[in-house]
Amino acid sequence: MFFTGPIWLSILIPIVFAPVLLIASLAIRPGRVGLDKSAFLSAAGLGLAFIKGGALLAAVLVGFVWFMNQNRSRNPNFPIEGVPRMLVVVVALLIVWTFILTRTRYGRHIYAVGGNAEAARRAGINVAGIKTSVFVTCTTMAVVSGILLAANTGKVSPGSGGGNTLLYAVGAAVIGGTSLFGGKGRAIDAIIGGLVIATVNNGLLLLNNASWINYVVTGGVLLLAASVDAISRRRRSAAGV
Numbered sequence: 001m002f003f004t005g006p007i008w009l010s011i012l013i014p015i016v017f018a019p020v021l022l023i024a025s026l027a028i029r030p031g032r033v034g035l036d037k038s039a040f041l042s043a044a045g046l047g048l049a050f051i052k053g054g055a056l057l058a059a060v061l062v063g064f065v066w067f068m069n070q071n072r073s074r075n076p077n078f079p080i081e082g083v084p085r086m087l088v089v090v091v092a093l094l095i096v097w098t099f100i101l102t103r104t105r106y107g108r109h110i111y112a113v114g115g116n117a118e119a120a121r122r123a124g125i126n127v128a129g130i131k132t133s134v135f136v137t138c139t140t141m142a143v144v145s146g147i148l149l150a151a152n153t154g155k156v157s158p159g160s161g162g163g164n165t166l167l168y169a170v171g172a173a174v175i176g177g178t179s180l181f182g183g184k185g186r187a188i189d190a191i192i193g194g195l196v197i198a199t200v201n202n203g204l205l206l207l208n209n210a211s212w213i214n215y216v217v218t219g220g221v222l223l224l225a226a227s228v229d230a231i232s233r234r235r236r237s238a239a240g241v
Helices: 007-027 043-068 085-103 105-115 117-122 127-153 165-176 187-206 211-239
Strands: none
Touching: 085 105, 085 127, 085 187, 105 117, 105 127, 117 127, 165 187, 165 211, 187 211
């Protein structure tokens, strides 16, 4: 469940991984339009900024890994230390899908089909192919999450993935800012929404409330987020945006 190891390895890995993250962040950054070459840094200035950014990111990662390697449990018989494996997988998927959605033609086609399928079809985009590939991709991500869940619990039963799992999945995306009507959303939005859902769920469990209250509160938050999305989309349509 956790990555644990010697302290020197915990410090070495973030230092090595920091330039990779920095390069990935530069690669997935949307390109600027309408700027001339003078608006960008020179090669020397860019190299210095890269070194400073890499050093700062390495320091943050080292501090984070060091903190996670401390025993955070109040129960001496049940230690909690190490970096969760789930966190590493989530960060990797976040980088990959942010790059795909923002820097590839396929990602732009997904936004186009989600925003206006008819306009995308007239622009020459294979709407049916894009929709099929998106469904396949979502199914693949669900398979990955199922494998991680089975690895975390150490078992699989007919009831695995049931309950409010689907509600949490939809709620995380909508609460994070992804539009139910399509054409709007980022990979980071699902992470933010998932953190909100997890915080609400954990807080309700700590309050020892009945299980049905968890469904009501989560559904209410989801309904509020969907309502805000619908209202904002209607206002943009009325304004011609």
